[in-house]
Amino acid sequence: MVPTMVLVADDLCDVHRKKALRGLAEAVADRGEAPVVPAFGSGPEVNETVRSTEGPIAVVPAFVAGGDLASAETFARLDLDGRVDACPTPPLGAVPSIVADLARRLHDSGWTLGDGVVLAADGANDQDERQEVTDVARMLSRRLRSPVQVGYLNGWAPTVADAVDRLRSGREPRVFVATWRLIDGADVERLHELGATSVTAPLWPSELVVDTLLAQHRLAKARLAA
Known part of the structure; x- marks a missing residue:
């Protein structure tokens, strides 16, 4: 079974972020490699989305390491206790x-x-x-x-x-x-x-971002199957 990719980020109080994040989620889903669930919003909203998504799930940060303080804090507070069918991945870094x-x-x-x-x-x-x-x-x-x-x-x-x-x-x-x-x-x-x-403009939109997020998903898929 292909794990669902749950993309996590904070999108509060910023119309630009909301639009960009949804565009990113759509671009990843359009590749057809995995089902994608956007988990964007406040900490409680993100946790509720994660809890309500049937496993297996790959929980993937939709931000780069050190590049989004609010999203990093939201991701750190995710409650995955008891979710043996969930595999979180680190944010994108020095790729x-x-x-x-x-x-x-x-x-x-x-x-x-x-x-x-x-x-x-x-x-x-x-x-x-x-x-x-x-x-x-x-x-x-x-x-x-x-x-x-x-x-x-x-x-x-x-x-x-x-x-x-x-x-x-x-x-x-x-x-x-x-x-x-x-x-x-x-x-x-x-x-x-x-x-x-x-x-320079932010890294997204770029197909490289989609490629790398999907690579994160493949790593999580392999760990879940191990």
Whole structure:
């Protein structure tokens, strides 16, 4: 039996997030590889959706590690006690194909060697997620053959604004922001107010995101079958 993919994210108080998340869920379902149930909303709403979905289920975060504080907190509070037919997966992190796509987006936005780069993450309470952000920055730096600074929108220092200002006041008058977010939303709009030369769009829409979420589902399917 093919496990149902339950996509989890917080979509409260943000019309852009709601629209983007539903578009992502539809794109995954359209592949026809697995049934998809969106579990978007508040913590209680997400838990209710998970509880009411018949197993087996693969519970997949619809966000990147360190890229969505609200969704990470919702995912951490999921109640899967007693659900032996449920397999949660980690959020997407330092996936080579996604980092390569991020580098391509920077090049397409006009970045050239010598320009500054800030990887803009959201923040999280999980040290593992912070390490994932660090790993993404290192991988991106190797691809660009140029330093990449990390900045956070919420919760951690340095802030994205601090990182952008520091680079602009140094030898990098042009600073590009690489958005480490899966979907669009109000927080992403804040990045455009920081005076950077350019800001890349969130990772979705991209077929690579769908590919990687389905890869997560296959791993969960194998674990459930073991």
